[in-house]
Amino acid sequence: MSPDMDDKNISPKRTFLFSLFLTILIGECCLASTIGIASGQATADGRPLLWINLDRPDDRVSAAYFQGARFHFLGIIPSNDTTTVWMGVNTAGLALVSVVSAGLEGDSTGQSGQFLKTALALCADVQEFQNLLDITNDRRRKVKAHFGCFDKRGRAALFEVGNSTYTFFDVDDPIENSDHFLIRSDFSITGVGSREEGVWRYHRAKKLFQHAIMGRMLDYKYLLQHVARDLANEEVDPDPWLRSGNLVPPAAEFLDTENSLNSYNTAACCVFQGVRENEDELLTTLWIILGNPVAGVAVPLWCRTGEIPKQLVSTEVGIFKMAGENKDKLYKKVGSGRQLKLKAHTGKKSWSRNALLHKENDIFDMVDQKMLVWRRTAPSLKELVVMQQKAIDRILAVPGRRE
Structure with a gap:
């Protein structure tokens, strides 16, 4: 059990509020996802990252x-269902x-998205999130999920959470985690049963993180462009072809x-870049790619703006619509599934890898210059609102607005 906290933090006095939240929660569909978290000790600029x-x-x-x-917060939700938040920042x-x-x-599931929404509304840091888990252990959360998080102090952690218990993993544990990063997919380190689901993605993501850390190049750009969009499967890694700028072999x-980090069913990617102390x-x-990562472009968002650009709210127009159209051009039905058309991905059309990354790199440059100031x-x-909109305008080829 975590230590007691003062009146400004989460305490047992707020259990009524927690109980109210947790009794109105509704179910969610099972998600197959991959997450990675790195503390500032592993990243190129000393700021924590969450993907x-x-x-x-x-x-x-x-x-x-x-x-x-x-606290107010930004969240990524299923279409317009505001009862569930899969990821966010407050x-x-x-x-x-x-x-x-x-x-x-445990045997009850379906409420991890609602639990996460509650946490973002009430918790200031990693310790308070752990206190929330302590308080709700005896309430039998309908939660069976991994939660990755970092806070403004740079503390980074991962929790494997069941209905009435949880296991805490410190990203900076000097004995258990000397690399200062953690990866999770669909299976649990502390869980029981088969570990077949998600094992390939787990090891692939771990390898990519290790490669970046060894080269001191783990940053938000690397996560968005090399991890989130990774297309390797158990049999082939197309990354060397893509990096060389050459077309893939004619036979390919x-x-x-299906088992790639960027699969046909990948619906979104988020990378959170934290801050250094002080x-x-x-x-x-919050950098977000709405839609399939290889079909979209990352957009930066900040809580302080108090709003979401309209082009990110609807799935019928704007960024999501563009990514959906690109996805249709990049994938083809083959047998019982859909596979990526490599020549379309490496071609010269507006939905090709190079065209989308060119737009994204322009946005990175704009944001990096402003962040220095x-x-x-x-x-x-x-200024923040204008930058969010300029990024979207760049993606949708709308003439830029003046600051």
Whole structure:
């Protein structure tokens, strides 16, 4: 049990509020996803990173802004269903993601997204999230999931959470985790039963993180462009072809991505970049690719804006619509599934890898230049809103607005 906390933090006095939240929760579909978290000791710039590739058959995903009981927050939700939040960041600088894992303790599931929403509304940091788990252990949460998180102090952790128990993993544990990062997929380290589901993605993501850390190049860009969009499967790794800029061998027309980090069913990707000690927690950045990562472009979002650009809210227009159209051009039905058309992916059309990454790199440059200034002098709300919109305009080829 975690130590007691003062009146400003979560305490047993708030159990009524927790109980209220937890009794109105509704079910959610089972998700197949992969998450990774790295502390500032592993990253190139000393800021923590949190990544998730969200896989689900229904790929309608959108962003939403919530005014919570204690903190406001940005969340990624299933279409327009605001009862469930799969990942998000709040105004205290707490970033949080979840992935369902059937092998954990208990027999009740379906509420990890609602639990995460509650946590973002009420918890300021990793310790308070752990206190929330302590308080709800005896209430039999309908949760069987992994939760990855970091806070404004740079603390990073992963929790394997069952109905009435949980296991805490410190990303910076000097004995158990000297690499300062952790990966999880559909199976649990502490769970029971088969570990076949997600094992390939787990080891692939771990290998990519290790490679980046050894080269001191683990940053948000690497996660978005090399991990989230990774297409390797058990038999072939097309990455060397893609890096060389050459077309794939003529015989390699299609690529099976069923077990890839970027699979056909990947509906969204998020990368959260935290802050260093003494930096403003409101500069914690949520980078989101709505839609299949190889078909989309990352957009930066900040809690301080208090809003979500309209092009990220609807699944019928804007960013999601563009990514959906690109996905239709990049994948083809082969047998009982869908495979990536490699020549379309490496071609010269607007939906090709190079065209999409060109737009994304322009956005990275814009944001990086501004962040150098904002880390010295806090940006105004207007500056952040303008930057969000400029990124979207760049993606959708709308003439840029002046600041």
